[in-house]
Amino acid sequence: MSFDGIALWIRIYDHTIATALINSIVSLGLYISLRAGLFNLSVVAFQALGAYTAGILALRLNLPTPIGVAAGVALSLLIGTVLVFPILRLKGHYLAIATLSFGAIVQALALNLDDLTNGPAGLIGVPKTVTVWHLLVVLIAALYCTWIVQFSRMGRAWDAIRTDESAARAMGINVEHYRLVAFLATTALSALAGALWAHVNRVIVPSEFGFGQLTLALVNTLLGGISSPIGPVLGAIIVSTMPDWLYKFEQHREALIGAILVVVVIYLPNGLVAPLRTLKSALARRFNRTALGTAGK
Amino acid sequence: MLLQQLVNGIIAGSVYALFALGFNLVLGAMNILNVAQGAVFTWSALVGFYLIKVYGLPFPLALLAAVAAGGLLNMLIEILVFRPLRNRGGSAMSTLVASIGVSMILISAAQTASDAQVERFPFGTLPEIQWSALSVRLTFTQAVVLVTTLATMIGTYLLLHRTRLGKAIRTMAFNERTAKMLGIPTESVARWTFFLSGALGGLAGVLLGLMFSTVHFLMGEPYVLKGFAAIVIGGFGSVIGVIVASIMIGLAEVFSTVIGVGAFRDVIIFGMLFMFLLFRPNGLFGKDEEVRP
Secondary structure (H helix, E strand, O other), X not given: OOXXXXXXXXXXXXXXXXXXXXXXXXXXXXXXXXXXXXXXXXXXXXXXXXXXXXXXXXXXXXXXXXXXXXXXXXXXXXXXXXXXXXXXXXXXXXXXXXXXXXXXXXXXXXXXXXXXXXXXXXXXXXXXXXXHHHHHHHHHHHHHHHHHHHOOHHHHHHHHHHHOHHHHHHOOOXXXXXXHHHHHHHHHHHHHHHHHHHHHHOEEOHHHHOHHHHHHHHXXXXXXXXXXXXXXXXXXXXXXXXXXXXXXXXXXXXXXXXXXXXXXXXXXOOOOHHHHHHHHHHHHHHHHHHHHHHXXX | OHHHHHHHHHHHHHHHHHHHHHHHHHHHHHOOOOOOHHHHHHHHHHHHHHHHHOOOOOHHHHHHHHHHHHHHXXXXXXXXXXXXXXXXXXXXXXXXXXXXXXHHHHHHHHHHHHOOOOEOOOOOOOOOOEEEEOOEEEEHHHHHXXXXXXXXXXXXXXXXXXXXXXXXXXHHHHOHHHHHHOOOOXXXXXXXXXXXXXXXXXXXXXXXXXXXXXXXXXXXXXXHHHHHHHHHHHOOOOHHHHHHXXXXXXXXXXXXXXXXXXXXXXXXXXXXXXXXXXXXXXXXXXXXXXXXX
């Protein structure tokens, strides 16, 4: 396929690809929290904050897109910083409930602060300044950073905290510090995805930032698996670009996503990446053996 | 007027309490936050509605059948989803995610079954009688709701504190391994805990559907978050606390409408929930023990 061919293909499937990329960024954000053992369900709330900030700045003040997006991320980080200290004192279900209720507050405000958010009708006509290429660059950058961090001291600390918090603490890991960084990284990525989405979709409605969106982020992340940053991106791309035959069941999409969640959690707790990795290492072993065998002759 | 709102708030709050009690039971005994309870609530309301509208069953029978349906559905979820998950060593996070998945399946099925229609219980399901005293009006429906709710609360309390099953559930809430060592059949107690929880959710579903006169496939969703709020504000594992907190939530809703900020009532309730989580995570009546991981 020539470059023109690829460009045409991208133009046809522009919106699907953009959705997949945005969802990938959000899922990557959620991945970081889950990796650190934080059941942080505030991703959609920060997505909404980022989207509304960028949208309002673009529509009301005619500010250029980069400034609006940066402001969305900055505001979310500011709020995230205020919230992070009390939230991180909580554990397990309590952390989930706290972050979930933060999401409910944000959605209720988006629905009811009519002067600012235009209520249930939403913001319409945000300039479409963000293209698939921008999203791709952002995603690759985010993926690269996550990849690097994963193999650093930070990533190992997250793994230790997730596996056994007390043991991690006993080994001298500053649990609070690493969880705080994970929470804020999730906040920043979700807000970034939200702000970019505002400039992709052109319309921001509060109903988009509800429970459904959250479950979608969970499905993406868990389907791919949290053993590698490739996991959530793979999950997001699979779910967002589900082949056409699935769209025949459009009205049962929710049930389908729910069923995937249940099956994955019970039977595939490490996600799709884990079996792929086993396959890869099995193939590698086999290949090595043959290679060695030939070398031996 | 004010007194009337007080009564309305208390009645609404007491139904929320039924729902939250069911939530609390499973959270306490099994350490599972069962989000699918909202979908069970919806299904019970739908079952009750169809039994009355289509099959013309009298209200008490339909109510019983709907409650049983809720209990059985919840039991089925335990058998098909939570038990396999437990046997495979799922974490608290994976049970919550699984329950979110189950909830989506059930809500989607409810949407198909009800054709996404907003239904209402037929006129005359309960006699249209009202009493008034001291400028307070009480409809027959409200009276039925109040009596049923009170009886159920007392029943739940007695069941938990006066029966063998209740003792077993409370032992499991204390520590599942201890319960096993004492010879308690934890698997069957778990099933019955889920049944009870679903039945409480189902009862709340039918009563709220009757009181607000609407039944539709998304009706359960707001109550899940209200249930969370009631558990946190009331204090983890405290029956009295959850009831008090639910009534507080009912009153907060009614009075936020009275003072003209009704649109922000969700913000107020979740703000309350948030404040409690931050400053008093053990809730109003919770004991000062370490928050469970």
